[in-house]
Amino acid sequence: MFQSLMRGTAAVSLAVILAGCSTSGSGPSTGGSLFSSNATAPVSGANTANAPAASGGAVVQGTCPQISLRDGTAYYRTYAKPGSKDPQDVVFQASLAETTRACTQNESTMTVKVQVAGRLVAGPQGHAGSLSLPIRVAVMNGDTVVSSQLVPFTANLASADQPAQFLFTHEVSIAANPSTSTQIFVGFDEGPPKAAAKPKKHK
Template structure:
């Protein structure tokens, strides 16, 4: 009985520590989002590197996928829409963000992770995906940028992972509960393929 309680308590402590670690990553942005972990502070830098309580409590809007924009397909020329002519299908698997608070604006880094799977006409080469990042406050568009993100596909036997980041989403006047971030593929006019 004593060993079972010990194992249960050990598992509980492990879960709590893992949760705290993940929560820290969510607040701080994690690796690859807002940069690497800050260097240990030396006496002169202690004031500069200190995290203020207001930053820990500050709101950082979540990122969501725009409805209907999680997938992107490329087809053999002249055969658009034919499932037997798909060269690649790309999909967004996860999105996240990190906030850097300034006196006049908040700058956000948005990260998108996904994969590219070859279709029936799959081949090696480069796929260029139109990824749009949008920030809105109510109906007002605060930021909208279309990126042409290229990924090299070197093997048609399996999926190719990709990571896209936009480190320059600037929200003038700071963020509040009305600010929303949206990302997704944009195949509309002007996006190109």
């Protein structure tokens, strides 16, 4: 039941949080590893905005890279018991949902303001408190990883009885006038699986 509830809350629209941003990204896409160098991600509906030059020579034009979430990286759970995957042991669950971005560029650099709306809820073992979330932002140009950065982010839950919404914001700098195959992926990164402790040998 807890898992069903979590899937439902992840789908709730967070348009109010995202209001005011210039362009909208896509939701979760399917398949592949988010951060491997051989990940593939076809671009669909890349936005092209033509606007007059802003102050300081910055412009909002050209192709603004699409923001995507991948299945398997949009959820992050903590458990009361180390190594447990039992839904009844969940302390916190965070989820990422809707994405948006705003792009500005000068002659050499495009700055992408990445924003992702998320939700934090308490599990059966949950309580009010703060949770540090490991969020990775990766820029891909076709099959090539252009950059990959792990960005620590803290979300707060005021009450175990009430979900909390949060807005992750991070700026990425890339070369000006990126190709239509350039895409930005955002997702939770728990790192490599921890090796199981080896039993001690008794002499």
